[in-house]
Amino acid sequence: MRHFDSRPAPAEDVKEVSLAEGKTVKIGVSLAKEDEEGLLTVLKSNVSAFAWGVGDMPGIDPDFLCHRLMVDPKAKPVIQKRRKFGEDKKRAIAEETKKLLTAGHIREIQYPTWLANVVMVRKSNGNWRMCTDFTDLNKACPKDSYPLPNIDCLRLMDKVLADQLGRNVEAYVDDMVVKSPSVCRHFSDLQESFDTLARYQLKLNPAKCSFGVQAGKFLGFLLTHRGIEANPDKCSAIISMRSPAMVKEVQQLTGRMASLSRVLQGAEVRYQKIEKLALAILVTARKLRHYFQSYEVVVRTDHPIRQVLQKPDLAGKMMKWSVELSEYSIKYEPRGAIKAQTLADFVMELTSLAEEGNIEETQWILSVDGASNLGGSGAGIVLEGLGGILLEQSLRFEFRASNNQVEYEALLAGMKLAKEMGATSLSARSDSQLITGQVAGTFQAKDPQLAKYLEKVKLLSENFREFTLNHVPREQNSRADLLSKLASTKKPGATRSVIQETLAQPSINEAQGNVLFIxxxxxxxxxxxxxxxxxxxxxxxxxxxxxxxxxxxxxxxxxxxLYQRGFSSPLLRCLIMSQAQRVMDEIHSGMCGSHIGGRALVYKVARAGYFWPSLRNDCVNWVQKCDGCQRHATLVRDFCKEVGIRMAFTSVEHPQSNGQAESANKVILSGLKKRVQDSGTSWVEELPRVLWSYHTIVHSSTQDTPFNLVYGTDAMIPIEIVELSVRTTTFSEEESDQGRRVDLDLITETRERAKINQVAAQRRAAFKYNTKVVPRDFVVGDLVLKRAQLTQMRNKLSPKWVGPYKIDDVVGK
Incomplete structure (x- = not known):
């Protein structure tokens, strides 16, 4: 079997010419002497356009064109199983990999998330071409007009040769032909092509290039000055065949043709069944290429086509078909039940279609309107049906509702009434432009309550074969308007029935099963x-x-x-990421935040009653990204000290009082430093916020908050007003007042427990400090220095030690 060579090849004799030492190219032998000299001049001036070695290929600048894989973030990474190759393929893979590593086009990585096997394809010259199996990667990427694996070549050539394609250059993948109407014009076209390639750092393979030829083979055809012709090599056997001259030769020819017609009767007919199915999919994909590239195609079959095409040990035509189909997003599904499909077809074929007149007669017309004022709220419904039936309903609401809510309540009540009457086609009318726009999809329901009503309307509309909601002026909806104001009208010549009802709660609160979420x-x-x-x-x-x-x-x-049952509190409010970021920002650096650390932020968020899966990690990352926290952290000071950078901080007038600050003051000053950068000199205004944050944080010494030790309960932080927690949603003023009194009665126990924790913390600190203290024993006659007292009048240059003193007597330890 002969292999098809898609590279351009000369159709006339060529010869090798030297451009430099060891650098040769091929040119046509039919060129005139002056034309050959002109061609050599152009080629010698563009010797750098050829890749004489692997190191001569710098690659395309990523700023010009960079192929990034838009992998679906929901896609699961696939690591293909290792395939086994023969010795000749292994050697070819090793050589090709070595070339790519030397050129810097690939690099070795460890623990990849995506891993694909290589596919070795035999070239026409007997060498191997190394490709990559992009089957799994194609499924995880959106469809592109340039599919893998040709996306880099196709898109690159279209972008680089955009000004020349169709004019003096033809290109496909990595093959290109420079065409010119005359020899003198050909030199300028060649120079233009060389300049374009040099501009984008593209290189040519000198072993595959031929210059100055009048005809060439390209994609299986012959390109000449006359146009595109058939390749003589493809039909040489038929052209050179001698015509029969005798009767015996004619009989021999017809006998051979008869034998061939029987033996070579459609190779596809002798395929196995699974091969026929794969070939059918391949032919369909070739004919409907644009559809396969733009959409996900579902193939329903009872045969294991997907398992066969994804086998690692495929060979021959099945391997070729598998690689060709891998660029499309094809999903294989089993066929549905045959019996159920037969029954559905039987019903569709034998069911008589209703006449148009009957459809119009069975269509019900619903008119709704709502009204809300200080005196209350209500709704009016008018339902007209077959045979002049007229139903009028007046609704009164015992709950407070806005105008838009009562309009939705009227629409829902009317749809329920039409459903009870057995209507299948309903045409509703309303004078509310907002409601009709939201149901039609032209307006967006931003209000949470209206969004719930809209979802309820969509659920009820599924009960009708046809449902429409149209906007009408108020004067055309006067009857429903009067009913909404507890009045009634009578349509002449029609049966009339007025229904009066009272709703105690909104329709969206009827059942837990209908709970709606954003x-x-x-x-x-x-x-x-x-x-x-x-x-x-x-x-x-x-x-x-x-x-x-x-x-x-x-x-x-x-x-x-949604709430999570917690251990620190009975219920924790579940948040999405946008709500979680708002909570972390408010608690960490908001109105009453003091830029606390990551662990303290985690405890405070959980104590406030919030939860999301990555709570601990997000809080730590939030503190690490805080500019104020990092600016005043010890990490910055340690780094400056190591590299010899002097950091100057403003000190007070009397530095001898710096060491008298308590631990609480240090924490407050640390919080002020991180907040004062945004407030300028108004640090006094930030002090109450920092104190509030300090009083609502659980301290490690007492295992409780200062606010709880004073009032017997935890304070409500500002973010609980925006993102409602369990305490805010279940708040009752009477129960809160009683609970406060009980908390004050039990506060003594809370304080005693905090005191025990504080004493235990002091003992742990003392034990840790004593482990690092070096014991010293003094005897009579030793000379010692005494630390200077801070109460004395001292200045910056005063000594820190006074003495020496002589020990006269050892009192005790």
């Missing part, structure tokens, strides 16, 4: 738990479903919010 929460880490707790839905992945089912016992949904 889309951002459903798309976050809370989504699987909310879906399982409220609707009993589990993820498709069995392992993930089992994990969600086990961990859901730790979560509970209360008042449309």
């Amino acid at each position: 889309q951002e929460e459903l798309n976050s880490w809370m989504g699987p738990y909310i879906a399982y707790i409220t609707r009993g839905e589990l993820p498709e992945d069995k392992r993930e479903a089992s994990l969600v089912q086990k961990e859901s016992a730790r979560f509970v949904v209360i008042n449309e919010r």
Whole structure:
């Protein structure tokens, strides 16, 4: 079997010419002497355009063109199993890898997340071409008009040769042809092409280049000055075949043709069944290439095509087909039940279609309106059906509601009434432009309450075969408007029935099973738990479903919010990442924040009643990214000390009083330093905020907050007003007042426990300090120095020690 060579090859005789020592190229022998000299002049001036060795290929500048793989972040990295190769393929892989390493085009890495095997393809000259199996990577990347593995070559050539393609250059992948109408014009076209290649650091392979030829083979065809012609080498056997001259030769020819027609009767017919199916997919992909590149294609079959095409030991045509199909996003699924499909087809074929007139007659018309004022709120509903049936309903709400909410309540009540009447096609009318726009999708429901109402409307609309909501002027909706104001009208000549009802609570609070959440929460880490707790839905992945089912016992949904059952407090409010960042920012550097450390920030967030999976790691990273905390950290001072940088800090007038600061004052001063950089000289205004943060932090010495030791309960931090915690959602003024009195009665026990913890902390500190103290024994007659007292009148240059003194007597230890 002959291999097809897609590289341009000369169709006439060529000869080698030397451009420099050891550097030769091929040119046509039919060139005139002056044309040959002109061509050599152009080639010698562009010797650097050729890659004479591996080191001559610098590569494309990443600032001009850089191929980045837009891998889906949800895709799971795939490490393919190692494939076994023969000895000749192993040697070819080692040589090619060595070349790429020497040129700096690849580098060795350890512990990769993605790993793909190489595919060795035999070239027409007998050498091997090393390719990469991008099957798994293609599935994880979005569809591109330049698929892998040709994306780098195709897009690069289209971008580099954008001004020349179709004019004087034709290119496909890494093959290119420079064409000119005349010889003199050809020199300028060559120089333009060399300049373009030099501009983008592209190099040519001199062993595969031919210059100054009038015809060449390109992609299986012959390019000449007459145009594109058939390649004579492909049809030489037919052209050179001698015509039969005798009867016997004619009989021999017909006999051979008959034998060939029987033996070579469609090679595809003798394929195995799995090969026929793979070939059918391949032919379809070639004919519908644009569709396969733009969309994900689902192939439903009962045969294991996917397992066969992904086998590592494929060879021959199946290997070639597998590589060609790997650039598309093809998903193989089993076929559905045949019996169920037959029944569905039977119903579709034998069910008579309803006439258009009947559809119009069975369409119900619903008119709704709502009103809300200081005296109360209500809604009016008018439902018109088949045969002149007219139903009028007046609703009164015992709860406070806005105008938009009562409009939604009226629409929901009307849809429920139409459902009870057996309506299948409903046309609703309302004079609220906001409600009609949100249902139609032209307006966005930003209010959480309205979003819940909108979701409820969409759920009810699924009960109708056809549902529309149209906006009408108020004057055309007067009857429903009057009903909403507890009035009634009568349509002449129609059966009339007025229904009066009272709603005690909003429709969105009817059942826990209909709890609605904002889309951002459903798309976050809370989504699987909310879906399982409220609707009993589990993820498709069995392992993930089992994990969600086990961990859901730790979560509970209360008042449309997800909580985790905690140990530090009964319930912890679950937050998404945007809410968590707001909580960390407010507690760390907000109104009452003092830039506390990472561990203290974790404890304070958890004590406030919040939770998300990466709470500890996020709090530590938040503190590490805080500019104020890093600016005044000891790490900066240690670094400056090592490199000899002098950091000057402003000191007070009397430096002898610096050592008298207590530990509490040091913490307060540290918090002021980190906040005063944004407040300028108004550090006095920041002092109450720092003190509030200090009083609401759990101290390691007492294992409690100063606020709790004084008042018997923890203070509410400002972020709990924005992101509601359990305390704010379940707050009752009467219960809070009673609880405060009980806390004050039990505060003595809390203080005693804090005192015990403080004494234990002091003992631990003393023990740790004494382990580092070197004991010294003094005897009579020893000379010693005494530390200078801070109460004496001292200045900056005063000595720190006074003496010496002589020991007269040893009193004791």
